[in-house]
Amino acid sequence: MAPRTTLRLARAVVAPALALGATIALASAPAQAAVWSSCDQWGSTTLNGYTLYNDIWGSGAGSQCIWANSGTSWGVWANHPDTGGIKSYPNSKKYVGRTIAGLSSLTSTYNVTVPSSGAYNTSYDIWDTGYAYETMLWVNYNGAVGALGTSQGSLTLNGTTWTVYKGNNGANDVFSFLRSSDSTSGTVDILPILRWIANTKGWMPNTKTIGDVQFGFEITSSSGGLDFVTNNLTVSSS
Template sequence: MGRHTRRATVTRLLLAPALAAGVAVGLTSAPAQAAVWSSCEQWGNTTLNGYTLYNNIWGSGAGSQCVSADSGTKWQVRADHPNTGGIKSYPNSKKVIGKPVDSLSSLKSSYNVTVPSAGDYNSSYDIWDTDYDYEIMLWVNHHGNVGPLGTPQGTVTRGGHTWNVYKGSNGHNEVFSFLRTSDSSAGTVDILPILKWIKNTKGWMGNETIGDVQFGYEISGSAGGLDFRTNSLTVSGS
């Protein structure tokens, strides 16, 4: 559905300083709540209790967006992006792992979110190797006019969930998308069996070193302003 013209991949991950054409930022105030950090800047970011938070407004035609955080694992976003198609932003919280798949004995995450009943978005993990050659997306819920990149690869049950799997490329890196077969607002994902299925069962990648494990919201449209809340998040790997 055209969503993965999404990647000026390394650019958005490395927080390129230049403003993307057509992006209007800083047009609203940060969400009104007690917070230790907030930002309405396009590339606003900070590190809190071992997690790095990004406002991350990266897509063309974006509107305004602000993130407000009590911690790296409890934060909210107010986004007002036009419903014009194409990913506008991926506000997220990131934990860096830094271990090859075969060296990991565990990689798990728990999430609890409150998402709107309107808009075009997904709530997803975005997992990268350190070279940014491979991207593994785990959609735990989605709403509206959004869809994964690539072609269907069937359904698999791994990591405590059942997923519809898609495989493709955005021109910068390979993308493996796992869409939960039913929406969830809270749960635990055992990520390592999913990575091993990609590596060992399918042979789609080698013994890559896993770098970023991000969790956030890919937002295509949220006209009028919508709230996305991460009530709690944990990422742990060893």
């Protein structure tokens, strides 16, 4: 998987009928007026130190609109067909700018409302500044979705068990951690996971600088239109 930012522009397919989602998305937004919304394929804005992306990048995508009350309270309405392949990764990101070795803490809290149908995962996507290493943390997932690469077994850190996958998409290494039980709210201690990858497994150098910590919904299908809401999100580092 390439970064859900500019690196994906070159190989993305323009999603059809984006305007269709605009009217429906307004009805799906919260009661208070959103401070920002977009149905553009690459719609983005920065609010409260977080950058939001609509990020419709996959082949055969349908309609999708994103809205935000802030950088940490936002959601999307998406209507993607029941076909294979990831269609989009609407997300909110915060930039860290510290090496793994130089970090003393990197944590995040999340609270989401996700549909019971469709195919998707709710995930963190964490990148080094050179986009050579991608770490995904799936906190919940539904439908026909799966991680890239081969299983490396399970890992338990701070009371949470993850199934670990390691792969490469041709552009970068990908480390995926799938939570053993679905969660719609909680706290993730990210730094011990990065240290395990770098120091315990030696899969990437601990001198790598962590850039973007993204959180969002990797959507494969949401036929008929589904709502995905981030009620609250925080990313903190030191």
